[in-house]
Amino acid sequence: MGRAPCCDKASVKKGPWSPEEDAKLKAYIEENGTGGNWIALPQKIGLKRCGKSCRLRWLNYLRPNIKHGDFTEEEEHIICSLYISIGSRWSIIAAQLPGRTDNDIKNYWNTKLKKKLLGKRAPSRRARAANQDPYLAAAGGGGSNMCSTSGGGGAMAATQQQALSASALERIQLHMRLQGLYGAFGCTTAAADAAPHWPKLAETLMQVSSLPTDAVTTTVSVEQHQHHLVGQSGLAGGAGATAAAVVEAEQQSLSSAAGANYMAAAQGSFERPGKLGFYSPSAEAEAASAEMTSCQMVGGGYGGFGPHHDELYDFLYSKYGSLGGVAATEGRHIPTLPELHQCPDGAAAAAVGADEKFSAWAASCDYGAGQQLQGSSIGSLQDYVLGGGYGQ
């Protein structure tokens, strides 16, 4: 038996708000505030609405300084960077975009940005209803081109792929697309050529990891962060133009490191460049940033995925840990996730959290001289991550 409903659903109005209702709610809150009790508020002002509905209406539509309309490229960039790092935590992302609501961002992501960045169609309602979701099909639901080059173990691979959530998959895809990894993987497709010039992973995650997550403290850093991001990303105009000169020297110093590809970072071989300018987080902010789940690798580099570390680890291990060939024959060992939990560092990491665990894994991985991630393994990853729709 579930919990009692927050209101009597039979007596509350549902559906779109009328201008009169809006005016009533707005006038009352502007004059009296919410009184700290949304549930009681509709009764006070004679609205036949659920308190939650009032809250949503106020926060998403009536509240002052709400920005509606098109998102700027800068805003898109911030959304994308944060989504890669922390996933669908829309409220945190919204905290970085003054005037935007989590609902707005969520809708924008689901309807426009995802398609724009990943170049895929949203599943239709009918397709979902018919259980023929093209997302799920691509994500491991039985797509015909999954692991087309990975060799045997198809059933197991399919199971592992099914375990990878759509969210995690999307983030992998974004990682790859936004860093031009198609090129790094030897993929020269129109899609790769069309990839926008987003900041490299290390920069993005460093910036994000420098941000506090608390909604109160984030408001302090928004401008700095945006300033910083824009300067880094090379986006033209606005704050970016004014920031460009200041960050130019830093960008130059970063350029070689920024060119390091993703796998290098994931192996912990990426050397973290010097602390970027503008934003010098306080100790508190640094501590808070740990919650952002960016993964600080051994050696100072960044290569984490956020809250799905285990999931992503499993996925990557299933692909590269089983290479066996290179690593095993040369006496190197790639620990499995259970092994990580067993080993001293891993045990500690398991108690502490996924970030450290992932870091421990990354530090102990040794595939050898950067030559292991090639050929069919990359093809497998590429086939899988890209759903086979590219590079053909």
Added chain:
DNA sequence: AAAGCGCACAACCGCACGATA
């Protein structure tokens, strides 16, 4: 002309969590 479809946006739903009695 109209049915089908996709899209964008608003709103709803249910769960999780913290506060409090």
Added chain:
DNA sequence: TTATCGTGCGGTTGTGCGCTT
């Protein structure tokens, strides 16, 4: 300690509009 309540959040659904066939 436990139950209840209010709030916040993310996922999902409803609805209206415009385009296509």
